[in-house]
Amino acid sequence: MDEQAKKTALRGISYGLYVIGTKVGDDVNAFTGNWVTQTSFAPPLVAIGAKKGTTSTDGIHDSGVFSVNVLETGQKDLAFSFFKPVSRVGNKFGDVEFYTQATGSPILKDALSWFECKVVHEYDxxxxxxxxxxxxxxxxxxxxxxxxxxxxxxxxxx
Ligand SMILES: Cc1cc2nc3c(=O)[nH]c(=O)nc-3n(C[C@H](O)[C@H](O)[C@H](O)COP(=O)(O)O)c2cc1C
Structure with a gap:
């Protein structure tokens, strides 16, 4: 296989960019990710790809819940805040405020919209x-x- 062609072709897949939250023990965590897609209408199912060995991936595995925060076009600073590990103080990650709802996963106040999920399948x-x-x-x-x-x-x- 032509490695450069593989890279270029795979980078042709269009994505959004989201802040994905979860619970980590009694705490919460969040990271920015693009590997998000809906897989079913009824029941409403969404798949995410989460890097092995990160705090968030272990948190989703253990807690069985995650939230997806849909960012607005132009909210680059918000997206960039969660590419590296973040620490939470009260209801904030740095300057970024969140609240929780059904699953306890963080929902960013400045996100355009959000949904939260209970994990029903996990694959390698x-x-x-x-x-x-x-x-x-x-x-x-x-x-x-x-x-x-x-x-x-x-x-x-x-
Ligand atoms: C453009 C971009 C997109 C990313 N998309 C994903 C993704 O879809 N899934 C993922 O697990 N990590 C993704 N990452 C990496 C995470 O943002 C990064 O590993 C993060 O630090 C994990 O946080 P944590 O260690 O606190 O869980 C992406 C990074 C960049 C720069």
């Missing part, structure tokens, strides 16, 4: 774990266009 996805979650609650903070990975100029894929 190579160097990532694929969690399939059933959407158990959702909310919309305001109208707007969702952020895309391409507008950030970053890639996670290839």
């Amino acid at each position: 996805g190579g160097d990532h774990v694929i969690f399939v979650g059933e959407v158990v609650d959702a909310g919309v903070h305001r109208e707007g266009s969702p952020m895309t990975l391409s507008e950030t100029g970053l890639f996670y894929g290839g």
Whole structure:
């Protein structure tokens, strides 16, 4: 296989960019990720790809819950806040405020919209774990266009 072609072709997959939250023991954690897709209407199921060995992946595995925060186009600073490990103080990750709802996973106040899931399947996805979650609650903070990975100029894929 032509490695460069593989990389270029795989990077042709279009993505959004989301902050994915979860519970870690009695605490919460969140990371920015693009490997998110719906897999079923009824029941409403969503799959995420989560890197093996991270705090969040272990947290989702152990707690069985995660939230997906849909960011708005232009919210680059918010997206960039969760590419590296974050620490929580009260209901904030740094300056970023969150609250919790049904599952206890963090919901960012500044996100456009959100949904939260209970894990119903977990698969070995190579160097990532694929969690399939059933959407158990959702909310919309305001109208707007969702952020895309391409507008950030970053890639996670290839
Ligand atoms: C553009 C971009 C997209 C990313 N997408 C994902 C993703 O879909 N899944 C994932 O597990 N990590 C993804 N990451 C890496 C996580 O953001 C990073 O590993 C994070 O630090 C994990 O946080 P944690 O260690 O606190 O759990 C991405 C990183 C970048 C730069």
